[in-house]
Amino acid sequence: xxxxxxxxxxxxxxxxxxxxxxxxxxxxxxxxxxxxxxxxxxxxxxxxxxxxxxxxxxxxxxxxxxxxxxxxxxxxxxxxxxxxxxxxxxxxxxxxxxxxxxxxxxxxxxxxxxxxxxxxxxxxxxxxxxxxxxxxxxxxxxxxxxxxxxxxxxxxxxxxxxxxxxxxxxxxxxxxxxxxxxxxxxxxxxxxxxxxxxxxxxxxxxxxxxxxxxxxxxxxxxxxxxxxxxxxxxxxxxxxxxxxxxxxxxxxxxxxxxxxxxxxx
Amino acid sequence: xxxxxxxxxxxxxxxxxxxxxxxxxxxxxxxxxxxxxxxxxxxxxxxxxxxxxxxxxxxxxxxxxxxxxxxxxxxxxxxxxxxxxxxxxxxxxxxxxxxxxxxxxxxxxxxxxxxxxxxxxxxxxxxxxxxxxxxxxxxxxxxxxxxxxxxxxxxxxxxxxxxxxxxxxxxxxxxxxxxxxxxxxxxxxxxxxxxxxxxxxxxxxxxxxxxxxxxxxxxxxxxxxxxxxxxxxxxxxxxxxxxxxxxxxxxxxxxxxxxxxxxxxxxxxxxx
Numbered sequence: 001x002x003x004x005x006x007x008x009x010x011x012x013x014x015x016x017x018x019x020x021x022x023x024x025x026x027x028x029x030x031x032x033x034x035x036x037x038x039x040x041x042x043x044x045x046x047x048x049x050x051x052x053x054x055x056x057x058x059x060x061x062x063x064x065x066x067x068x069x070x071x072x073x074x075x076x077x078x079x080x081x082x083x084x085x086x087x088x089x090x091x092x093x094x095x096x097x098x099x100x101x102x103x104x105x106x107x108x109x110x111x112x113x114x115x116x117x118x119x120x121x122x123x124x125x126x127x128x129x130x131x132x133x134x135x136x137x138x139x140x141x142x143x144x145x146x147x148x149x150x151x152x153x154x155x156x157x158x159x160x161x162x163x164x165x166x167x168x169x170x171x172x173x174x175x176x177x178x179x180x181x182x183x184x185x186x187x188x189x190x191x192x193x194x195x196x197x198x199x200x201x202x203x204x205x206x207x208x209x210x211x212x213x214x215x216x217x218x219x220x221x222x223x224x225x226x227x228x229x230x231x232x233x234x235x236x237x238x239x240x241x242x243x244x245x246x247x248x249x250x251x252x253x254x255x256x257x258x259x260x261x262x263x264x265x
Numbered sequence: 266x267x268x269x270x271x272x273x274x275x276x277x278x279x280x281x282x283x284x285x286x287x288x289x290x291x292x293x294x295x296x297x298x299x300x301x302x303x304x305x306x307x308x309x310x311x312x313x314x315x316x317x318x319x320x321x322x323x324x325x326x327x328x329x330x331x332x333x334x335x336x337x338x339x340x341x342x343x344x345x346x347x348x349x350x351x352x353x354x355x356x357x358x359x360x361x362x363x364x365x366x367x368x369x370x371x372x373x374x375x376x377x378x379x380x381x382x383x384x385x386x387x388x389x390x391x392x393x394x395x396x397x398x399x400x401x402x403x404x405x406x407x408x409x410x411x412x413x414x415x416x417x418x419x420x421x422x423x424x425x426x427x428x429x430x431x432x433x434x435x436x437x438x439x440x441x442x443x444x445x446x447x448x449x450x451x452x453x454x455x456x457x458x459x460x461x462x463x464x465x466x467x468x469x470x471x472x473x474x475x476x477x478x479x480x481x482x483x484x485x486x487x488x489x490x491x492x493x494x495x496x497x498x499x500x501x502x503x504x505x506x507x508x509x510x511x512x513x514x515x516x517x518x519x520x521x522x523x524x525x526x527x528x529x530x531x532x533x534x535x536x537x
Contacts, residue, residue, distance in 0.1 A: 052434035078434035084427040088449045088526050097445070101435040129526040149435070 005030050005065055005075075005153060005185050006051075012059030013046055019210035020046050024060070026204055026213065028153070031183040035196040038206030039246065044189040045081075047211075048157050051187075052078050065152070077151035082162045083142040085130040091141050092117075092126040098149035113148050120144045121174075136167045143175070147184065154186040160195065172198050173226070180223055193239050193246075198225050205245055215245055316496035325500035332504050335485040340508060342398060342470040342481065346405025347463065354410050358417035362443065368418070375411045383408070383469070387476035401473040401481075408469040409462040416458025420451025453527075456520035463516050467509045482508075 004027040013021040020043040028034045036044050049055045050062065053069070064072035077098065085094045095116075096109035104112075117123045120140045130138055139159060146154060160168045172195055179186065179199070190196050196203050197219055205215040219238065221231050298318050304310070305317035312320060325332060361368040387404055394400040421443075428446045437445065474483025482501050489497035521528065 049430075052430070054430060054433055074434075074436050076434065078431065080427040080431050080434075082427060084425065084431045086428065086446070086449065088452070088524070097432075098435045101432065101437045101441060101445070131526060155434075 002030060003066065004028060006187070007063045008047075008060065009063070010060040011047075011050065011057060011062065013043070013050065013055070013057045014059075015046075021050075021057075022210040022212050024211065024213055028185060028187055030185055032201050033179055033184075033186045033188070033199055035188040035190055035200040035203045036206060037190060037193065037196045037203050037242065037246070038211060039208050040191055042206045042208050043211035044191075044206065045157060048078065048155050048189060051076055051155060075152045076155045077146045077149040077153070078155045079142055079146040079157060079159050081158045083130070083138040085138055085142060085145075087130055090127050090129055091122060091133065094130065095141055095145045095148060097145055102149070113144070116144055116148065119178075134167075135163050136171055139163065139171055140174070143178075147182070152185060154184050156186060156188040158190055158192075159188075160192070161190075168192075168195070173224075175199060176224055193242050194235075197221075197235050197239050197242070203242070205242065217242065313493045313495065316499065321496050321499045321503065324494075324496045325503055328497060328500060331485070332482075332500060335480055335482050335501070336504050336508060338398075338478070338480045339467070339470050339474065339482040339505070342401035342473065343405055343466045343508075343512070345398065346402040346470065347409055347466040349402060350406040350409040350462075350466075351413060353406070354413035354417060358414055358421070359443070361414075361418060362421050362447065363439070375414065378407065379411050381407075383472050387472045391473065391477040396477050396479055400476075401470050401478070404473040405466045405469040408465045412462045412465065413455075413458050416454045416462075417451055420454030421447040423454060424450040452524055456516065456524070459516045459520070460513060463512045464509050467505060467512065471505060 006026070006028040008024055008026040011021055011024040012019070024047070026034070026036075036047065038044055046055070050057060051069070053074070062069040064075045085091075086097070089097070092110055092113065093106070095113045096104075096106060099109035099112065100106055114126065117126060120143070122137060122141055122144065125133060125137065125141075130141070133141065143159070146156075160171050163171060176199055188196070188199060200219050203217045203219060204213050205217065206212065207214045217238070221235060221238075226232055226235060302317050302319060305312070305315055305320075316324075357371075361371065383404075386407070390400045390403055394403065424447045428450075429442060432442050432446055470481070471483040471486070474481035474485075475487055476483075478484040482505050486498050486501045489495075489501065
């Protein structure tokens with residue numbers, strides 16, 4: 001196993017007197033898709049706020065490529081909940097936002113993003129406003145805005161939470177295909193068990209607040225997933241097991257984080 | 266050919282729907298004017314007390330030159346005062362957005378300034394600054410400045426938190442956050458404030474003129490009243506109402522031009 005890109009070492013965070021995160025340790029390998037799955041309000045988004053330096057903590061250490069996060073120079077491209085597209089910017093100018101913030105001239109940024117529109121299923125919609133696009137297209141535009149920043153790692157914060165079930169399933173399938181091609185190092189926060197199982201190499205299960213890692217699960221189902229009956233059955237078994245853990249947290253699991261692997265039997 | 270036909274057909278359909286939409290309002294105003302006209306004719310009330318609408322219109326036409334001569338200074342005071350007020354409100358809104366403590370210090374003072382009755386303040390400002398343009402500009406600014414400042418401030422605060430979180434994650438400094446997210450987010454609030462304030466502005470200018478002026482609709486109304494010519498007072502009212510409506514329409518037009526993304530174009534094509 002190569003050196004991890006991102007390591008979280010016994011992170012804790014308190015909001016005033018309220019403990020939000022407790023003793024969180026995680027690692028993400030290069031090219032790995034890792035999900036954080038937990039109940040609503042368990043502090044998943046707080047974790048992302050720590051990573052994007054919106055908040056800081058004194059408890060524990062975060063390192064990227066071996067360097068403390070503060071010295072790592074914003075290694076993350078962040079995709080927030082819902083799409084956060086600017087309604088007053090055309091799609092092309094929404095996707096160049098990160099590059100513009102980095103100081104790139106708008107015309108140059110447009111040239112760099114334009115060739116990617118076809119791959120993201122947005123060709124022909126460059127000059128439309130976000131309100132003219134469907135929910136799925138808006139999410140693809142938001143993801144394009146995220147990846148075009150060319151950062152070492154993606155942070156996806158419940159990116160499909162606001163979509164209807166059918167669109168969401170389509171988007172998950174599409175994202176898996178995109179990930180298979182590009183092998184982004186990515187961390188996904190979600191409370192959708194199926195989504196996590198469908199997309200991830202590994203899943204960290206969080207307890208309700210204060211969030212602790214109650215389990216770490218390797219998913220080594222073959223990709224693309226969910227296309228044949230045999231993997232569907234195994235995925236369903238993993239989903240059921242995860243739900244069982246999340247709905248009836250076993251007190252023995254808290255504290256330590258035993259790894260249980262779902263290797264091919 | 267068929268395209269232009271369908272295009273003009275669509276415009277015709279839109280116009281009919283607009284007229285249908287406006288019909289109740291037109292009918293209501295029309296019947297009020299008719300009742301007024303009938304009452305003025307058949308009740309035997311003197312035209313120096315209540316002139317009929319037809320007489321008001323006739324006199325407005327008769328005195329059109331005088332009305333125009335007096336409307337221009339009012340328009341000038343309104344526009345100059347409002348422009349100054351907009352610039353000041355915009356600059357202060359930015360300062361206050363970057364220094365929230367200043368906002369907490371200033372807003373109570375500004376709220377008190379809004380409680381001052383115009384009737385009392387207008388003569389004082391004329392007393393202090395004379396009969397020229399300056400007191401009118403000041404009064405217009407006084408009545409429009411605070412609503413615009415509040416509209417802008419509220420607009421900045423209405424920025425989606427996720428948008429700010431996104432920009433912060435990209436490493437955008439505070440001023441970039443303001444320029445890229447907070448300022449555009451405030452546009453709907455700004456234009457809502459603009460539509461209300463522009464009508465206040467006309468009222469403010471007329472009030473200032475009423476309190477003392479060489480020319481203007483306000484002083485014209487006062488003189489007409491003192492000469493027992495309510496028909497001319499109402500004619501001036503008509504002119505000021507028309508003026509206000511024109512300015513209101515200009516504000517709506519500016520809003521449409523500045524916020525093309527709110528227009529739902531049926532063609533769906535690029536707008537620029």
